[in-house]
Amino acid sequence: MKNKTARLIGNKLISIGQRVTGRKYTYWQDGLATFHNCDFMREPHFMKAYAAGEQTGSWGGSAIHWRAFVACWAAQKGASLEGDFVECGVNKGGLAATVCEYVSFKKLSKQFYLLDTYCGLVDRYISSEEKARGIKEGGYEECFDAVSRTFSNYSNVELIKGSVPDTLQNVPSKKVAYLSIDMNCVEPEIAAAEFFWDKLSSGAVMVLDDYGWSRHISQKKAFDKFAQDRGVLVLPLPTGQGLIIKP
Secondary structure, three states: OOOOOOEEEOOEEEEOOEEEOOOOOOEEEOOEEEOOOOHHHHOHHHHHHHHHHHOOOOOOOOOOHHHHHHHHHHHHHHHOOOOEEEEEOOOOOHHHHHHHHHOOHHHOOOOEEEEEOOOEEOHHHOOHHHHHOOOOOEEOOOOHHHHHHHOOOOOOEEEEEOOOOOOHHHOOOOOEEEEEEOOOOHHHHHHHHHHHHOOEEEEEEEEEOOOOOHHHHHHHHHHHHHHHHOOOOOEEOOOOOEEEEOO
16 A cells, blocks of 8 residues: 655655665755765865854754755855855854855955844844744844854954844945845845845855745745746755855
8 A cells, every 4th residue: 555645764764655665864964864965975175164164053953064065065156256255144153154164265355244133033024924933033142252253264254243134235245156045034035135136146146045944934935036026946955945046
């Protein structure tokens, strides 16, 4: 009899119409389990970069290797394009630290602008729909000083403290080669995407960290419309991220 549901049981996957046994997962963390190749987990350069991000304590003991690698891939692409790097939604700086180490950002003739309140979400930007899903003001403790220390040896990394969209005008870049958006609510995320869209170099990647997570369905709906209005598509990833590549 064929199974009617899909479930993970131990190291066995029971899927619709099929039972898979005796196979070892290559990756099982951060909401993603797969048998597929993930050789980046054994690549010393990436693992060194990941360790730099992990040391910030940004992920609270969770492991997010695949999500971090996606950001590194996008940043590596951006390293060869015209423009600066921007991250909207920094928290303790783990992802930015990983990216900086991976692309040797100190050696690049670029600036990296890190925008955040450095103490969590701002109530006035959280929609009633998001509040109904449990999205709340704050979310993490004040961490501006800690992030400042993390990047104290980078002369080309600048922290911009305050809420988005209020601080977007503080980014002076005329061109952007890499854009990461992870602010956990829709209004500031769409504001950042709209502000930087025309500045993105052709081929630059916009990384949407919240896109595929059910709790953040408001972001998915908004970014689907954002992309459609500009004649592009969001690439959904099994990591929960979404990618938009600037034509």
